[in-house]
Amino acid sequence: MIARPEILPPSAAAIARAAELLRAGELVAFPTETVYGLGADAANQDAVESVFAAKGRPQFNPLIVHVADLEMAEQVAVFDDRARTLGHGLWAGPFTVVLPRRDDAPVSPLVSAGLDTVAVRVPGHQVAQGLLRAFDRPIAAPSANRSGGVSPTTPIHVAKDLGERVAMILAGGRCQVGLESTILDMTTDPPRLLRPGRVGRREIEGLIGPIAAPEDGDAAAPAADPTAPNAPGQLASHYAPRLPVRLNAVTVGPTEALLAFGPDRYIRGGATRLNLSPEGDLHEAAANLYAMIHRLDDPAYTAIAVMPIPERSIGFAINDRLRRAAAPRGAVRPS
Ligand code: TXA
Numbered sequence: 001m002i003a004r005p006e007i008l009p010p011s012a013a014a015i016a017r018a019a020e021l022l023r024a025g026e027l028v029a030f031p032t033e034t035v036y037g038l039g040a041d042a043a044n045q046d047a048v049e050s051v052f053a054a055k056g057r058p059q060f061n062p063l064i065v066h067v068a069d070l071e072m073a074e075q076v077a078v079f080d081d082r083a084r085t086l087g088h089g090l091w092a093g094p095f096t097v098v099l100p101r102r103d104d105a106p107v108s109p110l111v112s113a114g115l116d117t118v119a120v121r122v123p124g125h126q127v128a129q130g131l132l133r134a135f136d137r138p139i140a141a142p143s144a145n146r147s148g149g150v151s152p153t154t155p156i157h158v159a160k161d162l163g164e165r166v167a168m169i170l171a172g173g174r175c176q177v178g179l180e181s182t183i184l185d186m187t188t189d190p191p192r193l194l195r196p197g198r199v200g201r202r203e204i205e206g207l208i209g210p211i212a213a214p215e216d217g218d219a220a221a222p223a224a225d226p227t228a229p230n231a232p233g234q235l236a237s238h239y240a241p242r243l244p245v246r247l248n249a250v251t252v253g254p255t256e257a258l259l260a261f262g263p264d265r266y267i268r269g270g271a272t273r274l275n276l277s278p279e280g281d282l283h284e285a286a287a288n289l290y291a292m293i294h295r296l297d298d299p300a301y302t303a304i305a306v307m308p309i310p311e312r313s314i315g316f317a318i319n320d321r322l323r324r325a326a327a328p329r330g331a332v333r334p335s
């Protein structure tokens with residue numbers, strides 16, 4: 001009997017074994033450039049069910065289907081010219097597109113929570129690519145964390161959070177982007193940004209023209225309606241550590257942990273502190289965000305106080321996740 005989970009460096013042999021486990025209906029955690037994914041054979045209904053069970057995730061919250069390339073993506077979803085333009089321009093990379101689901105998609109209906117749409121992504125990470133090539137079929141994969149919690153950017157996070165619920169962890173080191181993929185819903189007109197990420201609005205608009213985004217207000221922001229969580233990554237409370245999170249901190253209390261950004265010497269005190277990027281580099285901050293929140297989420301402190309993060313570039317995505325991490329959990333149930 002092999003102890004669970006098997007945690008292996010991603011050699012060719014380990015990737016082949018991971019593909020074998022997927023074929024047997026088991027769950028495998030693997031690195032992507034954004035966060036670690038909890039992978040299952042997307043066509044296997046039982047395996048997909050066990051993803052929801054392992055995460056404690058409600059079955060109305062659909063999963064992203066990971067594919068090796070645009071060609072495999074077209075077997076899952078119906079692409080029009082604009083969607084193809086995005087695929088050519090942004091894949092492989094930290095970008096997910098929601099499209100009409102093909103009737104003959106080799107994917108269990110549970111993956112898309114019974115919706116007639118499906119989210120697809122071609123990850124750029126070498127290990128994710130290797131696994132998709134070895135498995136040669138779509139892999140359904142949410143972030144490899146318990147539902148509502150902080151996404152994993154290291155194999156240790158996965159092991160701590162999911163433990164024996166996963167058969168194997170391909171340990172590919174730290175994720176470079178550190179925030180989940182940008183999600184664009186192309187089933188609406190104009191297309192709508194559901195989740196900000198490393199791929200920014202301008203980059204998308206440069207390829208296909210105007211899209212709607214949450215900062216436009218009302219119509220573009222269904223997130224506020226908890227009864228219609230068509231991308232529950234948008235629910236008010238999500239990505240949340242156990243400790244309360246206090247945003248835009250310019251001071252820190254004696255029992256608080258400070259999560260700093262940029263120069264922080266003028267903020268005195270705090271029980272401990274980590275700095276997302278002493279130089280004020282937003283990409284470095286994104287890559288460090290979840291790992292530092294994981295480290296500060298310790299009952300030795302009373303709260304995590306986070307310094308202001310500029311609203312530009314990937315700062316939009318960082319602030320989106322921080323607002324959800326700070327949202328009261330009673331208001332909208334985390335998913
Ligand atoms: O970077 C990522 O996207 C990572 C890595 C592992 O690829 N995955 C990830 O998956 O973040 P997850 O399950 O944690 O977030 C997927 C989001 C959820 O908010 C879900 O509601 C949304 O995608 N989603 C999935 N299918 C959808 C659909 N058909 N329509 C709208 N939203 C959808």
Ligand code: MG
Binds near residue numbers: 142143151
């Ligand atoms: Mg997630």
